[in-house]
Amino acid sequence: MSLPENRKRARSDDEKEARRRAILRATRVMIEEKGFESLTMNAIAGEVGVSKGTLYLYARNKEELLLAVFSDAMEEVVALIEQASADTLAQRLVDAPADVPLFLPLLARLFTDLEQAVSDEVLFTEKRRMRGMGLRVAQVISDRTGTPLERTREASMVLMLALQGAAQFDLASRRKPEDVPEDLETMFAKEGFKTSYGMAVRLVLNGLK
Amino acid sequence: MSLPENRKRARSDDEKEARRRAILRATRVMIEEKGFESLTMNAIAGEVGVSKGTLYLYARNKEELLLAVFSDAMEEVVALIEQASADTLAQRLVDAPADVPLFLPLLARLFTDLEQAVSDEVLFTEKRRMRGMGLRVAQVISDRTGTPLERTREASMVLMLALQGAAQFDLASRRKPEDVPEDLETMFAKEGFKTSYGMAVRLVLNGLK
DNA sequence: GTAGATAGATGACTGCAAGTCATTTATATG
DNA sequence: CATATAAATGACTTGCAGTCATCTATCTAC
Numbered sequence: 001m002s003l004p005e006n007r008k009r010a011r012s013d014d015e016k017e018a019r020r021r022a023i024l025r026a027t028r029v030m031i032e033e034k035g036f037e038s039l040t041m042n043a044i045a046g047e048v049g050v051s052k053g054t055l056y057l058y059a060r061n062k063e064e065l066l067l068a069v070f071s072d073a074m075e076e077v078v079a080l081i082e083q084a085s086a087d088t089l090a091q092r093l094v095d096a097p098a099d100v101p102l103f104l105p106l107l108a109r110l111f112t113d114l115e116q117a118v119s120d121e122v123l124f125t126e127k128r129r130m131r132g133m134g135l136r137v138a139q140v141i142s143d144r145t146g147t148p149l150e151r152t153r154e155a156s157m158v159l160m161l162a163l164q165g166a167a168q169f170d171l172a173s174r175r176k177p178e179d180v181p182e183d184l185e186t187m188f189a190k191e192g193f194k195t196s197y198g199m200a201v202r203l204v205l206n207g208l209k
Numbered sequence: 210m211s212l213p214e215n216r217k218r219a220r221s222d223d224e225k226e227a228r229r230r231a232i233l234r235a236t237r238v239m240i241e242e243k244g245f246e247s248l249t250m251n252a253i254a255g256e257v258g259v260s261k262g263t264l265y266l267y268a269r270n271k272e273e274l275l276l277a278v279f280s281d282a283m284e285e286v287v288a289l290i291e292q293a294s295a296d297t298l299a300q301r302l303v304d305a306p307a308d309v310p311l312f313l314p315l316l317a318r319l320f321t322d323l324e325q326a327v328s329d330e331v332l333f334t335e336k337r338r339m340r341g342m343g344l345r346v347a348q349v350i351s352d353r354t355g356t357p358l359e360r361t362r363e364a365s366m367v368l369m370l371a372l373q374g375a376a377q378f379d380l381a382s383r384r385k386p387e388d389v390p391e392d393l394e395t396m397f398a399k400e401g402f403k404t405s406y407g408m409a410v411r412l413v414l415n416g417l418k
Numbered sequence: 419g420t421a422g423a424t425a426g427a428t429g430a431c432t433g434c435a436a437g438t439c440a441t442t443t444a445t446a447t448g
Numbered sequence: 449c450a451t452a453t454a455a456a457t458g459a460c461t462t463g464c465a466g467t468c469a470t471c472t473a474t475c476t477a478c
Contacts, residue, residue, distance in 0.1 A: 037325075108320065108321055109321050110377070111317065111377045111378070111380045111381045111384075112317055112318050112321050112322065112377070112380060113321065115381060115384060116246075116384060120386045120387075123384075123386070124389075124390055124393060127393050127396050128392075128393070130396075131396065157405075158405075158408060158409070160374075161371060161374040161375060161378065161405050161409070162370060162371060162374055162409075163374070164373065164374035164377045164378065165369075165370040165371055165372070165373035165374030165375075165377075166370060166374075168319070168320045168321070168373045168374075168377075169320070169370065169373065171320045171321060172320045172324060175320075175324060175325060175332075177329045177332070178329075180333075181333055183337075184333060184336050184337065184340075187336050187339075187340065196366075196367075196370050199367060200367070200370070200371075203412065203416070207412070
């Protein structure tokens with residue numbers, strides 16, 4: 001959480017990177033503990049142990065901060081998928097997004113909130129990173145199923161589409177109120193994500209055969 | 210825009226409904242003209258010709274207002290789909306969501322923004338309405354393809370999932386900045402919605418055969 | 419027509435959070 | 449140690465959502 005050698009200011013690039021990571025970690029922790037509603041820049045600053053102004057030395061605005069958190073989460077998801085064997089591919093594709101905390105809720109907000117508020121420059125960087133990750137997933141699917149990369153690229157895109165949709169529904173199921181009327185139980189069902197996205201994964205992988 | 214008989218106050222239920230519709234219409238117009246960024250309750254009030262406080266007599270908060278606009282749009286979409294014949298079903302399923310203004314952008318924000326901020330009561334009403342519409346679509350697909358309703362219900366659900374995802378990507382393509390770097394052109398391509406959602410529709414309808 | 423009652427409409431006000439920037443001061447350098 | 453630098457600060461500005469005491473259009477009873 002603190003800088004090396006108890007520095008109070010980050011001067012070197014290494015120190016700056018350390019502080020940046022501390023900010024990202026604190027943000028992540030806060031979202032996990034209290035969700036997005038109460039997430040204020042002041043609160044994040046308090047958690048890191050710096051002032052609000054300092055946050056703006058590391059991100060141009062709140063959304064850019066969240067986008068950075070998302071990028072890390074996405075990297076983790078892809079790394080998990082890359083560990084899949086031919087046998088476990090389908091399962092991993094479904095489990096990985098659900099297992100990385102915050103990935104789904106942030107993905108759900110990616111286009112509506114995060115990308116809307118971010119500078120063109122940051123947006124482009126992000127898009128390139130996303131494309132890169134999509135390609136890595138296509139590569140994994142190609143390797144494990146013996147399908148030419150050309151075809152798995154499209155599969156990877158369709159999966160991303162379905163994943164986006166499933167992330168939205170996952171969000172809806174987390175909004176679960178105290179007493180849901182009986183007739184609406186299924187609409188708030190947990191595990192909605194794995195069920196719905198699992199269907200999509202199976203559909204797509206079958207389509208490759 | 211004004212009440213019947215130049216009334217300045219809506220006393221009867223009819224008058225109240227007229228005012229409510231005027232508010233929804235103004236909201237819709239404003240979003241179409243200027244998007245969501247500059248959409249403030251003050252601005253909406255100005256457009257309708259009432260004060261801000263009045264808006265809160267017709268919706269408990271901003272999101273509830275937007276949810277009402279979404280509901281209307283969704284109704285329009287389903288109505289369009291119901292006009293489809295057996296031959297035009299696939300095309301209609303893709304065209305309808307794209308043809309109703311605001312439907313896609315609002316759908317993209319449905320779970321992240323609108324449903325988050327709304328009272329349980331309103332949320333439940335909305336969920337029931339959504340379920341009803343899903344059922345109507347399932348009914349249409351069943352009628353036009355001669356597939357038992359039991360199976361088209363699942364198809365309708367999968368389509369909703371894909372539609373959610375496609376709405377997100379559609380949003381991303383609208384954020385198009387001035388000069389997109391050449392290597393990113395495809396990521397901001399227009400018509401992304403019809404292409405991607407069209408794939409999903411074909412996939413699902415084929416699966417019914 | 420008038421008086422009083424009802425409730426729709428108003429907009430100044432409050433609260434809150436994002437984002438700014440003049441000022442302060444930790445740290446590096448000679 | 450003196451000086452330069454740039455990292456950190458937090459009081460301040462801005463902007464919007466939402467509230468509520470007050471006002472007044474409209475209805476009702478006579």
